[in-house]
Amino acid sequence: MTKKGPETHHVVPNPAGGWDVKRGGAERASGHFDTKQQAVDRGREISRNQGTEFRIHNRDGQIARSDSHGGDPNPPKDKA
Numbered sequence: 808m809t810k811k812g813p814e815t816h817h818v819v820p821n822p823a824g825g826w827d828v829k830r831g832g833a834e835r836a837s838g839h840f841d842t843k844q845q846a847v848d849r850g851r852e853i854s855r856n857q858g859t860e861f862r863i864h865n866r867d868g869q870i871a872r873s874d875s876h877g878g879d880p881n882p883p884k885d886k887a
Contacts, residue, residue: 816854817862818846828853851876 815831826846827836837853840846847863854861854876861874 815860815862816850816857817864818843818850819864819868820866830859 817829817831819827819829821827821839826840826843828838828846828850829836838849840849851861851874854874858876861876862870863872865871
């Protein structure tokens, strides 16, 4: 199940051009960037600092990649 809401950050296309970093459920962007890579870099930094799930969307709105920076529902098992 994909988390939505304040425990996530998303890189999404802006309808007027460029890319936005948004916290899940927020209307306003945390930041606006000319390139997707700039948005991904900043979004990953924010997500790591706040311990959220990080979702990177394509132009069509579909999730292309997802990173966990906290609260991973399926963390890797430690090998003893």
